[in-house]
Amino acid sequence: MLYRESGQFKTSYPADQAIFTIPQDRVFFALLMLAGFVGVPFVATDYLYTALIIPFLCMALAALGLNILTGYCGQVSLGTGAFMGVGAVAAWNLAYRIPELNLLVVFILAGLIAAAVGVLFGLPSLRIKGFYLAVATLAAQFFLPWLFVKIGWFTNHNPSGVITVPRLDIFGWRVDTPMEKYLLALGVVSVLALAAKNMVRSNPGRQWMAIRDMDIAAEIIGIRPVVAKLTAFAVSSFYIGVAGALYFFLYLGSAEPDGFNINLSFQALFMIIIGGLGSILGSFLGAFFILLVPIFLTRGLPMMGMNLSTAAIAHTEFMVFGAMIVFFLIVEPHGLARLWQIAKEKLRIWPFPY
Amino acid sequence: MAFFLEVLIGGLMAGVMYSLVALGFVLIFKASGVFNFAQGAMVLFAGLFFVGFIQKGAPIWLSIILTLGVMALLAMAIERLVLRHLVNQEGIILFMATIGVSFFIDGLGQSIWGSGVQQIDIGIPTDPILLMDGDILIQSFDLWAALVAGSLLTGLVLFQKTRIGRALRAVADDHQAAQSVGIPLNVIWVIVWAIAGMVALVAGVMWGSKLGMQPAIVGLALKALPVLILGGFTSVPGAIIGGLIVGAGEKIAEIYIGPYFGGGIENWFAYVVALGFLLIRPQGLFGERIIERV
Numbered sequence: 001m002l003y004r005e006s007g008q009f010k011t012s013y014p015a016d017q018a019i020f021t022i023p024q025d026r027v028f029f030a031l032l033m034l035a036g037f038v039g040v041p042f043v044a045t046d047y048l049y050t051a052l053i054i055p056f057l058c059m060a061l062a063a064l065g066l067n068i069l070t071g072y073c074g075q076v077s078l079g080t081g082a083f084m085g086v087g088a089v090a091a092w093n094l095a096y097r098i099p100e101l102n103l104l105v106v107f108i109l110a111g112l113i114a115a116a117v118g119v120l121f122g123l124p125s126l127r128i129k130g131f132y133l134a135v136a137t138l139a140a141q142f143f144l145p146w147l148f149v150k151i152g153w154f155t156n157h158n159p160s161g162v163i164t165v166p167r168l169d170i171f172g173w174r175v176d177t178p179m180e181k182y183l184l185a186l187g188v189v190s191v192l193a194l195a196a197k198n199m200v201r202s203n204p205g206r207q208w209m210a211i212r213d214m215d216i217a218a219e220i221i222g223i224r225p226v227v228a229k230l231t232a233f234a235v236s237s238f239y240i241g242v243a244g245a246l247y248f249f250l251y252l253g254s255a256e257p258d259g260f261n262i263n264l265s266f267q268a269l270f271m272i273i274i275g276g277l278g279s280i281l282g283s284f285l286g287a288f289f290i291l292l293v294p295i296f297l298t299r300g301l302p303m304m305g306m307n308l309s310t311a312a313i314a315h316t317e318f319m320v321f322g323a324m325i326v327f328f329l330i331v332e333p334h335g336l337a338r339l340w341q342i343a344k345e346k347l348r349i350w351p352f353p354y
Numbered sequence: 355m356a357f358f359l360e361v362l363i364g365g366l367m368a369g370v371m372y373s374l375v376a377l378g379f380v381l382i383f384k385a386s387g388v389f390n391f392a393q394g395a396m397v398l399f400a401g402l403f404f405v406g407f408i409q410k411g412a413p414i415w416l417s418i419i420l421t422l423g424v425m426a427l428l429a430m431a432i433e434r435l436v437l438r439h440l441v442n443q444e445g446i447i448l449f450m451a452t453i454g455v456s457f458f459i460d461g462l463g464q465s466i467w468g469s470g471v472q473q474i475d476i477g478i479p480t481d482p483i484l485l486m487d488g489d490i491l492i493q494s495f496d497l498w499a500a501l502v503a504g505s506l507l508t509g510l511v512l513f514q515k516t517r518i519g520r521a522l523r524a525v526a527d528d529h530q531a532a533q534s535v536g537i538p539l540n541v542i543w544v545i546v547w548a549i550a551g552m553v554a555l556v557a558g559v560m561w562g563s564k565l566g567m568q569p570a571i572v573g574l575a576l577k578a579l580p581v582l583i584l585g586g587f588t589s590v591p592g593a594i595i596g597g598l599i600v601g602a603g604e605k606i607a608e609i610y611i612g613p614y615f616g617g618g619i620e621n622w623f624a625y626v627v628a629l630g631f632l633l634i635r636p637q638g639l640f641g642e643r644i645i646e647r648v
Contacts, residue, residue: 076446124629128636131389131449135579136632139625146622150615262573266453273450315465322458329451330439 003347019197036186041179049178050251052291057185058247060287062264063271064196064280065239070269071278072200073232074212075125079137080268082144083237084244085260086114089148089155091245092163096156103170107188107245114241115234117144122233126226129215141262148257155257164254181250188246192239197280199235208232209278240268270321274328276335285336293320360492361609362602367496369601370503371564374557375578376585376593377506378550383587385522385546387529388437389449392456394575396551399463400425401558401567405472418555425551426544428459433544441539460572469569474562499560506556507594513549514590522546526588580628586641595639600624 003024010016020026044053066080091110094101101109121140125133148154155163168175168184175184199205207228210218219225248255267290275286297313297320308316332338346353375397382390403424407417436455440448482493513519524532525542533539561571577600585596604623612619637643 074446076449124632128632130446132583132632132636134449135583135625136629138576138579139622139629142622142625146618150618266457269450269453311469312465315461315469318457318461319465320461322454322456322461325454325457326436326451329447329454330436333447 003344003350005348019201033190036190037183040182044179044182046178049182052295054178054182054185054251055247056288056291057182057189058243058251059268059271059291060284061189061192061246062240062243062268063275063283063287064193065236065243066268067272067275067278067280067283068196068200068208068239069232069236071272071276071282072205072212073208073229073236075122075129075229075232076131076134076269077137077236078134078262078265078269079121079140079144080240081260081262081264082141083114083118083240084247084264085145085148085257086117086237087111087241087244088248088255088260089163089257090114090241091249092165093154093156095166095249099166103168103175103249104188107242110245111238111242114244115238118233118237118240119230122230122237125229125233138262141265145257145260161256161258162254163248163257165249165252168249175250185246185250188242192242193280193284196235196239200280204228204231204235212278270325272335273325274335276337277333279335279337281340282335282337285340289336290321293317358606361605363492364496365602365605366598367492367500367601368605369581369598370496370500370594371557371561371597372577372581372600373594373597374499374503374506374553374560375575376581376597377503377510377590378553378557379578379582380585380587380590380593381510381553382546382550384526384590386437386525386543387445387448388452389445389587390550391449391452392459393550393554393578394572395456395460395463396425396428396554397558397561397575398567398569398571399428399459399558400551400555401474401562401571402463402467402472404555404559405474405562405567406467408474409472421555422552425555426548429544429547429551432547433540437543438540456572460569464569472562472567474559474567495564499564502556502560503594506553507590510549510590518542518545577624580624583628583638584631586638588642589638589640592638592640600627603627 005022008022010021015021020029040053062080062084065083066077069075069077087110090113091106094106094109095103117140121137124136128136149161152158155161168181170184173180175181200208207218207223208231210221210223211225211228211232215225218228244260252259271286271290272283273286274289275284276282294313294317297308297317301308328335375393378393378396379390382388382393400421404417404421407420408414412420432455436451437448440451514523521532521537521542522545524535524537525539529539532542557575558567558571561567561574565571565574578597581593581596581600583596584599585592585594604620607623608620631638
């Protein structure tokens with residue numbers, strides 16, 4: 001009844017090519033953004049910001065980056081954590097060594113540096129694919145954090161190897177409280193998500209998908225695999241790098257480069273499998289879901305009268321993640337994003353399904 | 355020179371341990387085309403059950419039989435709950451599914467038996483042996499490990515000649531053709547996962563005796579991946595030789611190159627070597643050439 005597209009005709013190409021082709025979607029999305037920028041600051045507590053919302057935004061951006069590479073271009077990567085580390089360390093060095101640099105410029109440059117490193121480690125993808133490539137990205141995952149720990153310059157020869165965020169200023173705006181951090185993260189993530197959405201539905205995205213579906217056929221119809229794969233690596237690593245910088249600047253505050261380890265990579269991979277491979281929305285849904293599970297286990301279960309020890313929670317978390325991955329791969333390979341689509345389909349004919 | 359030899363032998367012996375894990379990978383990959391990321395978790399799982407049974411008072415031989423039973427059950431469960439539903443999916447989907455399996459059995463094993471470090475002592479002598487007038491020191495435990503790996507390898511090679519072994523190779527070659535001559539695919543998969551479980555038990559016992567049974571073993575087992583790339587995904591002897599190369603290479607690199615970088619290069623050396631190797635010879639030393647048909 002409410003959500004019906006019949007009778008809404010598109011009369012121009014721009015209308016046909018819009019991201020949201022029907023007004024209901026546009027209104028819904030506008031409300032969502034409004035809720036994000038205005039509504040959330042009214043209701044959220046500091047705990048909610050630091051425990052869920054800010055890490056959610058950062059990890060969603062990382063998952064989005066990984067989704068560009070794995071979901072759209074079909075190149076599996078287990079090096080997400082390392083590339084987030086590259087972004088974080090690069091951003092810290094830029095902010096520390098050139099204090100007059102604007103924070104946004106720092107993020108962009110950190111992303112670009114991560115992109116360059118990503119392209120470097122993406123080179124093997126030109127010769128190998130599938131799990132061979134996954135092993136190759138493991139090399140990045142083990143090599144890069146080691147490099148940051150061992151080469152003192154990266155952490156400015158801090159004996160403990162911990163880097164701490166300097167104060168954050170953007171155009172005179174001091175980003176201090178969790179709410180301000182949240183708004184900054186939300187702004188950056190929104191802009192980048194919009195860019196990604198447009199990228200995947202235009203030329204580069206189509207090239208990636210062609211390579212993913214069948215690389216030989218794509219090559220025959222004139223797509224250059226070298227360009228397509230390396231742009232996927234570059235764009236993906238840019239997103240992951242910015243996500244790493246945000247994760248470090250806005251969420252962690254201080255970190256050891258060692259912290260950007262393989263667990264983070266697996267987490268991002270789980271996010272896109274559960275959220276939906278090859279879906280922008282899926283990256284967000286998956287990130288939300290994956291971050292919610294541990295919070296549910298540590299805080300939700302005691303409310304329901306079940307008390308697990310810390311170790312038991314960690315093990316249960318492993319089992320839940322593992323089971324969810326297998327479940328989604330078997331039952332709904334397109335993840336939560338597909339469920340969302342099905343819900344919308346149902347809504348179209350609601351309340352008269354016949 | 356003696357020092358170099360000692361480092362080399364120590365590395366080779368460490369490599370044997372990687373080979374033990376890599377063998378399990380190769381078996382499953384050969385028989386089902388599944389790249390089994392869960393092999394490392396299976397090593398931990400088998401080891402934890404073995405230790406658990408021993409601590410409950412079972413003698414060693416009984417614990418081995420019981421653990422083998424558990425691993426067979428696990429193989430059946432994986433076939434029934436996971437693989438059966440993913441027949442004909444792309445390799446990469448199966449790969450991701452085994453990551454899920456890996457996390458699940460990792461968590462399961464630890465929730466049953468706890469996550470502390472458990473010592474395994476099955477009576478393998480650990481006294482050092484001196485060679486060349488005492489210049490070279492090797493652990494007798496390492497020799498035992500090499501012996502175990504060698505007999506495992508021989509057993510597996512001989513097994514391939516049996517009726518079931520032939521069926522395994524047929525399935526590996528072509529699922530559909532194998533099915534059409536009457537080889538039951540599902541049964542073969544259970545068998546091969548059970549055998550991989552057995553290899554995991556052997557690896558678990560050896561690793562556990564050396565380092566103590568602990569969750570970190572899952573991470574160590576990841577090193578079997580570069581071993582596979584060096585040796586080739588489809589070659590049983592390749593897994594052994596790849597393991598030896600990686601083990602010796604990383605120890606020598608750590609001792610002779612490591613000091614220039616502040617040490618710790620053992621952790622990534624194998625991966626970077628594998629990365630370089632992929633660029634030159636993607637099928638590995640002994641693997642079958644990857645030919646893609648359109």
